[in-house]
Ligand code: ATP
């Protein structure tokens with residue numbers, strides 16, 4: 225994990241690309257639309273799952289834009305659906321927002337407003353703007369009509385104010401079973417906007433709420449709660465994703481009928497990524513059915529998953545900032561996110577040597593029992609990161625891929641008779657191999673040139689390849705978890721009939737290597753620091769690590785030029 229201190233990590237240092245939301249707020253500030261009131265925004269997650277990378281965009285806009293205009297942002301839990309909501313989610317959401325580098329002004333809950341919302345419902349009933357309906361959910365759906373056909377009035381629509389008040393109060397006091405009655409706004413059953421066809425305001429639900437317990441057995445619908453919660457908090461700009469655009473007339477209707485603070489809803493495009501699902505319902509299914517190891521599985525697009533994977537808040541903010549905000553939905557290539565992450569890690573990650581699939585080499589002319597230290601830069605991009613000492617000895621591990629007994633064309637790494645550089649150490653030349661019964665190479669015998677210490681030969685001799693290594697005697701055993709895309713297809717939700725998104729899962733999304741060796745300095749590896757295993761990729765320590773058994777996650781592979789050559793050759 226790369227938990228960082230929010231103090232040293234505020235979002236305001238990143239360049240901000242232009243977006244229409246900023247222009248709109250700037251205009252409202254200029255015209256003093258809200259007088260001298262400060263810009264107030266809110267981030268309103270429903271605590272029914274963990275936050276994902278899409279939420280990072282909403283968070284960045286809500287907090288970032290308010291901050292830019294000297295305003296404030298509330299974190300408000302939209303907790304109107306007790307059956308799906310849990311304290312675990314409330315806690316994880318707070319942790320994730322802070323990890324991204326943002327701090328809220330007030331911590332709010334829609335459930336704090338249940339009393340006020342109830343009073344306002346009574347007010348709408350008294351004004352003849354709301355009624356209790358006894359139709360079943362099915363009947364309500366049938367009466368609603370379609371996009372091409374107007375709806376029909378419910379037979380209960382014209383109940384008297386007195387009867388409505390009486391029934392609604394009895395709904396609240398628990399007299400009626402779940403689903404037997406609802407409170408509806410009385411708007412227009414012929415409206416071309418289906419959301420305006422007498423939407424349900426309250427439903428009966430005898431469920432225990434994670435905050436209000438059994439105090440309520442009626443719960444407000446999202447549309448009835450959201451705008452009024454904004455208004456109570458004097459939210460000036462209520463930013464949400466485009467699927468709520470059709471709800472905006474209803475958002476405004478409630479506020480106007482109640483004559484309360486005129487918060488304004490503004491919609492922007494959802495963040496969508498290739499090879500990624502950003503639906504809490506589907507992510508929950510992946511967790512519940514065990515397709516991943518949990519909400520924080522490093523293959524998940526949740527903030528807790530990508531944090532465990534080694535992604536950093538700096539890179540995520542830079543990415544969502546660059547994604548900007550528009551009024552049309554699109555889909556961003558996952559490689560753009562990876563690009564921002566590589567860029568950040570390349571600057572900050574400490575280098576280390578690790579051999580994932582080891583092959584032993586023995587340097588026959590290096591004295592047995594001898595060892596020495598070579599000095600290595602911690603980060604060539606950052607001299608301030610200093611250097612460290614890495615032990616070198618007669619027996620070393622290199623990657624199996626870095627040796628070929630019979631080298632293919634253009635293969636410049638170690639092979640019999642070929643000389644290569646061991647990074648930061650010496651030139652070595654391979655001479656012979658030892659094989660196991662099945663014919664695979666288990667050991668390569670080499671000689672080294674003692675004059676080439678540090679990686680250069682005094683006679684100016686050139687080698688075509690530099691490979692990494694660890695000293696067999698000093699190396700630490702490690703488990704390395706390699707991750708690939710969780711889904712095989714760019715749009716995993718797009719499936720033919722009879723299939724589900726689960727059919728698009730990548731069976732090879734996790735590969736566990738248990739026999740890796742890493743240089744001894746990684747005994748001090750911490751969850752906070754990213755590492756670049758030289759020539760292999762970016763890695764971070766996994767919380768499963770113990771002092772006796774290091775576990776590393778691959779955050780991202782380096783771009784591998786050899787893999788490209790091989791691919792081309794194969795194609
Ligand atoms: P899901 O559809 O997966 O259930 P949601 O939109 O219901 O997600 P909420 O908890 O209601 O999740 O979201 C909180 C805020 O985050 C909302 O304002 C919502 O518009 C925004 N949001 C959710 N998903 C995305 C996304 N992919 N891109 C940008 N903003 C998002």
Ligand code: MG
Nearest residue numbers: 269270302446
């Ligand atoms: Mg939602």
